[in-house]
Amino acid sequence: MTDDRxxxxxxxxxxxxxxxxxxxxxxxxxxxxxxxxxGLSIAFRIGVELVAALAIGVAIGWxxxxxxxxxxxxxxxxxxxxxxxxxxxxxxxxxGYGGAxxxxxxxxxxxxxxxxx
Amino acid sequence: xAAGHSPLEQFEIHRxxxxxxxGVDISFNNSALFMVATLTIGSAFLVLGMRRRAVVPGxxxxxxxxxxxxxxxxxxxxxxxxGRRYFPFIFTLFVFILLGNMLGLLxxxxxxTSHIIVTFALAxxxxxxxxxxxxxxxxxxxxxxxxxxxxxxxxxxxxxxxxIISYLSRPISLSVRLFANMLAGHTLxxxxxxxxxxxxxxxIAPLALLVALTGLELVIAFLxxxxxxxxxxxxxxxxxxxx
Numbered sequence: 001m002t003d004d005r006x007x008x009x010x011x012x013x014x015x016x017x018x019x020x021x022x023x024x025x026x027x028x029x030x031x032x033x034x035x036x037x038x039g040l041s042i043a044f045r046i047g048v049e050l051v052a053a054l055a056i057g058v059a060i061g062w063x064x065x066x067x068x069x070x071x072x073x074x075x076x077x078x079x080x081x082x083x084x085x086x087x088x089x090x091x092x093x094x095x096g097y098g099g100a101x102x103x104x105x106x107x108x109x110x111x112x113x114x115x116x117x
Numbered sequence: 118x119a120a121g122h123s124p125l126e127q128f129e130i131h132r133x134x135x136x137x138x139x140g141v142d143i144s145f146n147n148s149a150l151f152m153v154a155t156l157t158i159g160s161a162f163l164v165l166g167m168r169r170r171a172v173v174p175g176x177x178x179x180x181x182x183x184x185x186x187x188x189x190x191x192x193x194x195x196x197x198x199x200g201r202r203y204f205p206f207i208f209t210l211f212v213f214i215l216l217g218n219m220l221g222l223l224x225x226x227x228x229x230t231s232h233i234i235v236t237f238a239l240a241x242x243x244x245x246x247x248x249x250x251x252x253x254x255x256x257x258x259x260x261x262x263x264x265x266x267x268x269x270x271x272x273x274x275x276x277x278x279x280x281i282i283s284y285l286s287r288p289i290s291l292s293v294r295l296f297a298n299m300l301a302g303h304t305l306x307x308x309x310x311x312x313x314x315x316x317x318x319x320x321i322a323p324l325a326l327l328v329a330l331t332g333l334e335l336v337i338a339f340l341x342x343x344x345x346x347x348x349x350x351x352x353x354x355x356x357x358x359x360x
Contacts (some may be wrong), residue, residue: 022227041340041344042298044294044298045290045294048290048293048294048297049286049290051293052286052289052293053282053286053290054168055286055289056286056289057282060282065278078278078282079280081278081279082282084279085280085282085283085286086286087278088279088283089283089290091288
């Protein structure tokens with residue numbers, strides 16, 4: 001009985017070690033990552049993303065207008081761009097992509113990475 | 118006691134050691150003092166905690182190891198094995214923000230993360246660093262980042278500005294999130310605290326609320342440091358693994 005136990009214990013440990021080492025190199029799916037799922041923080045985050053993109057859009061439009069003297073057309077154009085970018089940010093947060101620009105699902109992400117690097 | 122004490126008073130900057138170099142005011146203020154305190158406590162916690170290097174860790178060593186493991190796991194999950202190179206940066210960022218948030222909860226404490234300029238500077242360091250990292254890794258190919266995959270060329274003039282604005286909004290959303298959470302939380306604590314003093318014996322009700330809110334603030338202090346760290350990881354990941 002004891003003779004049977006000891007090798008299996010060691011093998012068990014070996015498997016655990018290998019699993020742990022695998023974890024260090026591997027890259028699990030990002031889906032379960034947004035662990036701060038409390039409603040308030042998500043709501044707050046979405047609000048900030050929306051407003052931040054809009055503010056950047058308006059700032060770019062305003063500065064370009066001042067530079068090119070084309071007031072108010074670029075401001076209006078970039079206001080719309082900013083609003084669209086804000087909606088896109090919100091969409092990405094809601095989909096759990098982490099609000100990243102050009103983020104894709106991990107499947108295609110891994111495929112693209114292999115092709116590139 | 119409540120009268121004459123604004124809930125916003127805690128955010129005021131006081132000059133402690135006035136320094137002026139070339140007309141630029143670089144005085145050592147209470148914000149800087151708490152940053153130094155944060156660095157000292159953070160370093161002392163890790164250095165003293167790991168001094169013994171016991172196989173069976175004591176309390177402080179256990180905490181230090183847990184913090185290390187937490188951030189290491191975070192980087193592993195978001196960036197993968199390659200991300201270990203960025204561990205010192207993300208770990209420092211996390212500990213700095215976490216301790217900054219926590220120290221602000223102490224009585225007479227000052228929360229430097231409740232100032233937009235501090236959080237914005239932190240976010241800007243991340244943003245500029247990640248952009249340089251992306252450019253260094255991929256050269257001009259980095260700009261393909263702004264073209265969403267699988268989009269017809271006719272749509273590019275519309276989508277590229279949107280993507281660029283979305284990219285530029287990152288440091289803003291990153292900094293505003295941390296700053297607003299800290300500002301709102303600490304103001305709320307002070308306001309409720311004012312009720313306790315004003316209501317006399319009935320102040321026990323807001324006092325109970327205050328205890329609960331302080332617990333909530335501790336969670337938020339941790340959560341915001343975590344969110345900052347995780348978003349930094351995601352940005353680094355995006356810069357390394359361009360689509």
